[in-house]
Amino acid sequence: xxxxxxxxARTEAHTLGQRITPSxxxxxxxxxxxxxxxxxxxxxxxxxxxxxxxxxxxxxxxPGPWTIINDHAVNPAKGTGTxxxxxxxxxxxxxxxxxEGTELILRSEDxxxxxxxxxxxxxPRPGADIRPSGTEAVAGDILAPRGTTLRAGVxxxxxxxxxxxxxxxxxxxxxxxxxGDEVITHGAPSPGQVRDGFSPVLPLIIESLGGRAIGSARxxxxxxxxxxxxxxxxxxxxxxxxxxxxxxxxxxxxxxxxAQNLGGEETISAIAMRPGHPTMVATLGDQRxxxxxxxxxxxxxxxxxTVLDPFLRGANGVALxxxxxxxxxxxxxxxxxxxxxxxASWVPSQSPHSPDELIRAEHVGSAMLRGLSGAQVILxxxxxxxxxxxxxTYLELPW
Numbered sequence: 001x002x003x004x005x006x007x008x009a010r011t012e013a014h015t016l017g018q019r020i021t022p023s024x025x026x027x028x029x030x031x032x033x034x035x036x037x038x039x040x041x042x043x044x045x046x047x048x049x050x051x052x053x054x055x056x057x058x059x060x061x062x063p064g065p066w067t068i069i070n071d072h073a074v075n076p077a078k079g080t081g082t083x084x085x086x087x088x089x090x091x092x093x094x095x096x097x098x099x100e101g102t103e104l105i106l107r108s109e110d111x112x113x114x115x116x117x118x119x120x121x122x123x124p125r126p127g128a129d130i131r132p133s134g135t136e137a138v139a140g141d142i143l144a145p146r147g148t149t150l151r152a153g154v155x156x157x158x159x160x161x162x163x164x165x166x167x168x169x170x171x172x173x174x175x176x177x178x179x180g181d182e183v184i185t186h187g188a189p190s191p192g193q194v195r196d197g198f199s200p201v202l203p204l205i206i207e208s209l210g211g212r213a214i215g216s217a218r219x220x221x222x223x224x225x226x227x228x229x230x231x232x233x234x235x236x237x238x239x240x241x242x243x244x245x246x247x248x249x250x251x252x253x254x255x256x257x258x259a260q261n262l263g264g265e266e267t268i269s270a271i272a273m274r275p276g277h278p279t280m281v282a283t284l285g286d287q288r289x290x291x292x293x294x295x296x297x298x299x300x301x302x303x304x305x306t307v308l309d310p311f312l313r314g315a316n317g318v319a320l321x322x323x324x325x326x327x328x329x330x331x332x333x334x335x336x337x338x339x340x341x342x343x344a345s346w347v348p349s350q351s352p353h354s355p356d357e358l359i360r361a362e363h364v365g366s367a368m369l370r371g372l373s374g375a376q377v378i379l380x381x382x383x384x385x386x387x388x389x390x391x392x393t394y395l396e397l398p399w
Contacts, residue, residue: 001269001270002269003269003270003271003272003277003337004268004269004270004271004272005271005272005339006271006272006273006306006339006380009268009271009273009279009281009306009307010306010307010310010320011310011320012267012268012281013268013281013306013307013308013310013311013314014310014311014313014314014320015314016267016281016283016289016311016314017172017310017311017312017313017314017315017316018314018315018317019314020172020239020289020314020315022038022169022170022315022316022317023169023170024038024039024167024168024169024170025167025168025170026165026166026167026168027165027166027168028164028165029155029158029159029163029164029165029166032150032155032158032166032168033150033151033152033155034149034150034151034207034208035149035150035166035168035169035171036147036148036149036150036168036169036210036316036317036318037144037145037146037147037148037149037150037154037166037167037168037169038146038167038168038169038317039146039167040142040143040144040145040146041142041143041144041148041154041157041158041161041163041166042140042141042142042143043137043138043139043140043141043142043143043161044139044161044162044163045139045161045162046133046134046137046138046139047134047135047136047137047160047161048131048132048133048134048135048136049133050097050098050133051097051098051130051131051132051133052076052094052095052096052097052098052130052131053092053093053094053095053096053098053105053129053130053131054094054105054129054130054131055094055105055107055108055129056073056092056093056094056107056108057091057092057105057106057107057108057110057111057129058089058090058091058092058105058106058108058111058118059084059089059090059092059096059098059099059102059104059105059106060084060088060089060090060102060103060104060105060106060118060124061084061085061086061087061088061089061101061102061103062085062086062087062088062103063086063087064087064118064119064120064124065087065117065118065119066087066088066089066106066117066118067087067088067089067116067117067118068088068089068090068091068113068116068117068118069082069084069088069089069090070082070090070091071091071113071116072091073091073092073093073096074096076093076094076095076096076097082099082100083099083100083101084099084100084101084102085101088101089106089118092105098130102130103126103127104124104125104126104127104128104129104130105128105129105130106118106120106124107129110122137161143157143158143161144157144158146317147316147317147318147319149210149318150166150168169210169315169316169317171207171210171211171212171316172210172211172212172239172240172312172315172316173211173212173214173237173238173239173240174206174211174212174213174214174238174239174240174241174242175213175214175215175216175217175234175235175237175238175240175241175242176198176199176202176203176206176213176215176216176217176241176242176243176244177216177217177218177219177226177229177230177235177241177242177243177244178196178198178199178216178217178218178219178243178244178245179218179219179220179221179226179243179244179245179246179254179255179295180194180220180221180244180245180246180295181220181221182194183195183196183218183245184196185199185218197297197369198244198297198300199216199218202242202244202304203216204399205301205304205308205399206242206308206312208398208399209304209308209309209312209313209398209399210312210313210315210316210318211240211312211315214234214237214238215234215238217229217232217234217235221246221252221254222254223254223257223258223261226246226254226255226257226258227258227261227262230258230259230262230284230290231262235288236286236288238288239288239289239315240288240289240290240291240311241284241288241289241290241291242291242292242293242308243255243290243291243292243293244293244294244295244300245293245294245295246292246295247278247279247280247292247293247294247295248278248294248295249278255280255290255292256280256292259280259282259284259290259292262284262285263284263285263286264282264283264284264285264290265282265283266280266281266282267281267282267283268280268281268307271303271306271307272337272338272339273302273306273338273339273340273341274335274338274339274340274341274366275294275296275298275299275302275341275365275366276293276294276299276300276302276303276306276341276366277294277299277338278294279292279293279294279299279303279306279307280292281307281311289311291307291308291311293308294366296366296367297367297368297369298343298364298365298366298367298368298369298371298372299366299367301369301372302341302378304398304399305341305378305395305398306341309321309398321395321396321398323380323393323394323395324393324394324395324396325391325392325393325394326355326356326357326358326391326392326394327349327354327355327357327358327389327390327391327392328357328358328359328379328386328387328388328389328390328391328392329347329349329357329358329359329388330359330360330388331385331386331387331388332360332379332381332385332386332392333385334383334384334385335381335383335385336383337383338383339380339381339382339383340379340380340381341378341379341380341381342360342361342364342378342379342381343360343361343364343371343372343374343375343377343378343379344358344359344360344361344375344376344377344378344379344394345358345359345361345374345375345376345377346358346359346376346377347359358377358379358392358394360379361374361375375397376397377394377395377396377397378394378395378396378397379392379393379394380392380393380394380395
């Protein structure tokens with residue numbers, strides 16, 4: 001068995017995800033939040049689609065002073081039906097249609113009215129405070145490309161562009177299997193027991209990464225139970241099976257043997273990373289993919305970042321998450337042959353002229369979650385380590 005390098009594991013998981021046959025579905029705009037676009041959002045018409053006023057005030061033509069032909073702004077949705085000639089002005093509000101002949105908008109706070117005649121306290125600029133049609137987008141512009149996650153700003157843009165529905169990727173389906181005789185789901189653990197930290201969060205993480213959790217099973221540590229869970233009818237309906245625990249190489253670990261029993265082939269047997277070394281990815285004989293996470297909670301969530309997130313990105317037609325760079329606030333020793341993934345947070349630089357720096361969290365052992373709970377990013381420490389004040393790579397938390 002050869003360990004995959006960390007970068008190699010991410011790339012291969014992403015490529016494997018791309019093999020899933022893509023499908024899409026239309027969803028109402030009000031229910032599209034968090035989904036992933038399956039096709040570009042293209043401007044159907046210019047945005048704005050007509051010229052409007054950017055301020056409350058008066059639409060005016062020619063140089064001043066201006067005679068007011070209507071000092072009561074009409075409903076912006078109705079328009080004025082009026083044309084202006086030089087020396088005329090008409091009251092408008094923000095969003096009002098621009099009357100024909102308008103050369104600029106006079107802001108209310110800049111004008112003085114006396115006997116239906118306006119004068120301006122400053123020299124008006126031609127075109128001032130007019131929102132011309134098409135200044136934000138012209139018809140045919142790509143407003144958001146395929147693969148974009150539909151966050152609030154994208155959904156709002158689609159609404160302004162006239163969309164009532166959007167074509168989104170159908171989320172790949174995921175069935176979760178939680179292993180461990182020692183795991184309890186309620187109350188405080190007794191000696192020899194551990195509290196389940198996976199089932200409350202993994203379905204949420206799956207949804208946030210672009211998958212759809214369709215069910216789960218909880219099993220003990222036996223080969224028979226593991227095989228039965230992997231081959232159950234509900235597990236067979238899923239495109240991805242996500243397991244926790246049992247990925248080691250002892251006589252008490254059964255995921256690898258169960259996968260082999262079902263005709264599985266390991267594509268990633270282990271990853272040269274800490275925590276999360278015994279992470280395993282396999283293709284099963286019926287085209288399903290098994291992503292097996294270690295049993296230690298922080299190790300499992302670092303494995304989610306390394307293989308599950310790239311896999312689901314590939315399946316949804318989304319590029320790998322970028323590995324970014326910042327300044328490390330502290331030194332990190334070398335760990336020959338392995339990358340380390342460490343939860344971290346931003347801290348102000350000691351120099352007022354330098355950007356913020358990254359500092360590792362405390363409580364980041366493979367079985368700990370406290371350090372991750374307050375983290376903002378995940379440090380990716382190369383095998384050679386990092387010196388304080390030097391660049392360090394990191395990933396944004398994907399969930």
